[in-house]
Amino acid sequence: MRLAVYGTLRRGYPDTGRIEGFSLVFPGTKSFPALIKNTKGKGAVVEVIDVTEDDLNQYDMYEGIRDGLYIRTTADVILDDTKEKEKCWVYVAGPLLWQSSSMFTEVPDGDWLSRKTLVMMNRVYEKEYRDEEARDF
Helix, strand or coil: CEEEECCCCCCCCCCEEEECCEEEEEECCCCCCEEEECCCCCEEEEEEECCCHHHHHHHHHHCCCCCCCEEEEEEEEEECCCCCEEEEEEEEECHHHHHHCCCEEECHHHCCCCHHHHHHCCCHHHHHHHHHHHHHC
């Protein structure tokens, strides 16, 4: 099974898709996103990557699974290239995020790397820098 990433783990991987039935949000005043179940949500843009069991263990540590920051579960991803559904691992908001956040702000268009989100987060310079780096190679 593969892993669908939507926020700080996105790196421009070629396999992309969308997870429906969720909302991509900023929990409280945090500057990182979380996925929450929401049947009326806008969904989330994801990149889908191949992972090993060792990779998943490392991602679990990074995502704070043991502390309850996130929970790893599965969700259907609608792949952009084939429009087929693929069940993938994904990290969703865990009990610690729910307990420590009194509000959730939806990420524009469900896309962590969209221009709207970058402007909202005052992170436009990061995308421009990455685009320049990509042109240099």
